[in-house]
Amino acid sequence: MAMAIGMKLAGRAGGAAMATPPATIRSISSWWRNVEPAAKDPILGVTEAFLADRSPDKVNVGVGAYRDDNGKPVVLDCVREAERRIVGNQNMEYLPMGGSLKFIEETLKLAYGSESEFIKEKRIAAVQALSGTGACRLFADFQRRFRANSQIYIPVPTWSNHHNIWRDAQVPQRTFRYYHPESRGLDFSSLLEDVKNTPSGSFFLLHACAHNPTGVDPTEEQWREISNQFKVKNHFAFFDMAYQGFASGDPERDAKAIRIFLEDGHLIGCAQSYAKNMGLYGQRIGCLSILCEDELQAVAVKSQLQQIARPMYSNPPVHGALLVSTILGDPELKTLWLKEVKGMADRIIGMRTTLRERLEKLGSSISWEHITNQIGMFCFSGMTPEQVDRLTNEFHIYMTRNGRISMAGVTTGNVDYLAGAIHEVTKS
Amino acid sequence: MMPMCESTTGRRLNTLGRHLAADRCDRTSSSSSGMASQGTISPSPTAGVFAESVFGNVAQAPEDPILGVTVAFNKDPSPIKVNLGVGAYRTEEGKPLVLNVVRRAEQLLINDQTRVKEYLPITGLAEFNKLSAKLIFGSNSPAIKENRVATVQCLSGTGSLRVGAEFLAKHYYERTIYVPVPTWGNHPKVFIMAGLSVKTYRYYDPATRGLNFQGLLEDLGAAEPGAIVLLHACAHNPTGVDPTPDQWEQIRQLMRSKGLLPFFDSAYQGFASGSLDADAHSVRLFVADGGELLMAQSYAKNMGLYGERVGALSIVCKAADVASKVESQLKLVIRPMYSSPPIHGAAIVATILRDSELYNEWTVELKAMADRIISMRTELQEALLTKGTPGDWSHILKQIGMFTFTGLNPDQVAFMRSQYHIYMTSDGRISMAGLSSRTVPHLANAIHAAVTGTV
Secondary structure, X not given: OHHHHHHHHHHHHHHHOOOOOOOOOOOOOOOOOOOOOOOOOOOHHHHHHHHHOOOOOOEEOOOOOOEOOOOOEOOOHHHHHHHHHHOOOOOOOOOOOXXXXXXXXXXXXXXXXXXXXXXXXXXXXXXXXXXXXXXXXHHHHHXXXXXXXXXXXXXXXXXXXXXXXXXXXXXXXXXXXXEEOOOOEEOHHHHHHHHHHOOOOOEEEEEOOOOOOOOOOOOHHHHHHHHHHHHHHOOEEEEEEOOOOOOOOOHHHHOHHHHHHHHOOOOOEEEEXXXXXXXXXXXXXXXEEEEOOOHHHHHHHHHHHHHHHHHHHOOOXXXXXXXXXHHHOOHHHHHHHXXXXXXXHHHHHHHHHHHHHHHHHOOOOOOOHHHHHOOOOEEEOOOOHHHHHHHHHHHOEEOOOOOEEEHHHOOOOOHHHHHHHHHHHHOO | OOOHHHOXXXXXXXXXHHHHOOOOOOOXXXXXXXXXXXXXXXXXXXXXXXXXXXXXOOOOXXXXXXXXXXXXXXXXXXXXXXXXXXXXXXXXXXXXXXXXXXXXXXXXXXXXXXXXXXXXOOOOOHHHHHHHXXXXXXXXXXXXXXXXXXXXXXXXXXXXXXXXXXXXXXXXXOOEEEEEEOOOOHHHHHHHHHOOEEXXXXXXXXXXXXEOHHHHHHHHHOOOOOOEEEEEOOOOOOOOOOOOHHHHHHHHHHHHHOOOEEEEEEOOOOOOOOOHHHHOHHHHHHHHOOOOXXXXXXXXXOOOOHHHOOEEEEEEXXXXXXXXXXXXXXXXXXXXXXXXXXXXXXXXXXXXXXXHHHHHHHHHHHXXXXXXXXXXXXXXXXXXXXXXXXXXXXXXXXXXXXXXXXOOOHXXXXXXXXXXXXXXXXXXXXXXXXXXXXXXXXXHHHHHXXXXXXX
């Protein structure tokens, strides 16, 4: 507040001398002196640290961006082809506030099924969003505006940015149990208990597949039970689906949880992202959808979602939407995409198998079953922050301190080194 | 609320019910609980099977007043319709324009096989940020040289304003922002959503169709010390009325003496006068006195990159260490909003700004757009003078940038829409970019009829 006083004094002084006001204000201190340096983002800070490291052995298994077996980022062939088709033909006009209709149409088919009755009946309110983050944020803001007394129940653990998103939207957060550290699997009985014990009509955030950061997903049977319990309690299910196709290699299979809930009659919300499954990280391309009772309601809900987007960024960026609709709208390109996304998923599944084998071969006394039980981009290794710090400081291996390994960063070239290092820090 | 029988789930339940017991369709509402007396099954209110939406109370939002104009225009089947609504540049043929230099940049990007689509940092493309700051503040700006500027890539002007406003709501001790009357319709919404409260200062004088400078000075003079003030850097939207350089200097002195915090919105640099430097004059005046300010920059109009959502927020601070801390806090605003900005548009801009040949070509194309707009102003004014349309129409040439505030009232606007199929926002704002030599006479006729008619 010293600054505020300074400002007021300056104002008064200036006011008294209005006839010849000071031409410069070098005597006034900055308005921002009280601004503290912000803590580094726990995930993105890892890559920053990795980039700064000069060791030739360094390994980045931090941020969840796919790498090929040479450790290089990948631009999919279907994307390169789509780019070639677009360049020179695209006009740069504003999209509508809700984004590209063609993009939305193709995207809903992926999540809800290409023959979905809900699409035919126009019951889904959907807007193009800034990837998964943007979709979650639009929903959180919408929830705040139209269900002001509601809270969001978030699994433990979850992607750290989920907490930031609902906090900035001013929706209070609660948690429900999810991960079971002892088994490095799902704490299903606790999860069900928490679902039962929350007040009816609560809002839940669910990871549709390839849970981030644990890689632990409910089985199909478990999803059915969760859906049933949600019916009994009339809870709202909001699915964050950031890895469709990337988890099992089959987008239809990865959407199973959502389809189960839809069959059971739930009116769900869903955030979709093309960052990983189409490698369009930097394009910021995704979708928020909310299934409504009827078309009229869907129109109303969509109009309100647009009202939230307008004071945030007016309308979403066109390039990524054009890439996606070009690929999904062309049977040949779509087939190519499905092949490429399966290729990425398969490589990761292969690395899981290899990493586990290596650790077992090294004679580790710890069970590493969870490496192959878990699914998707990440493996929740079970390592402690101290062990992770040792990996970084002694072996130049970078991951988030919760022990999350991005399997996409593991290659045939570094898997032995990684296994050796993990064994070293965990063998006591 | 549909009667149960007519919904899909209702039908399924009733089929089941018929198998079990009586076949009468029970039309009681779902507020009845459990099983109805005759063995037909009603879903309990808590069953998800016939779920009521938790958003059933959501009313349809009104159309955005600006974007709604284009929606209405698109629906109109008339062959003589003219869209003077949204501010997107059109060629003489009425077509959107992708700048030649943008097409060249796109090709360069596509041909570069080493390019990937990875996440940008939260603050965006670093080179884009540096070049953007230089563009608006001048490459010799002391603020830049002294590392006192924190610049983050944002989603065009809107996104830059929103991120800046959220930062202010979190870290600045004053929560009030003053906006000119009138201003772009989205401004107040952006600031309110960010958590600021909005007050106004007088700006447009309907009597002169020019600046109400006295009113402006009075209102800013009465503002609480430290309050934030939104300033349109050039080509004020919607009026096209800008202060003169002398008036800007007076505004600067007043604001600095009261410790008012400037928040510039620059959506038309280069587009207004045709000169990038001239259009940045007001901003550079403030930076030159060593003080602090916020600056929201957009490339939507001046590079024709509307849909790519390219812009930047810069905060000019007193010291380099402050700028660095400010940047770190801006990241915390951005991360929970969309994590990081979109890459494509920024890559195009950086490609153009870093290359002197492309940059020069851009300035030529930019001047051509500005010149065409100025020529439309000239033609429209001449047409109205020739017709002898009552009123002083000199403001058409005095105002600058994309828009003319005609002074027409909502009734006249509605008349022109229904009788002449001319579309503009109800405040009488016309986008000059939507005019061509071919359509100016039609517009002049319509204005003439509206002004002299019985409306």
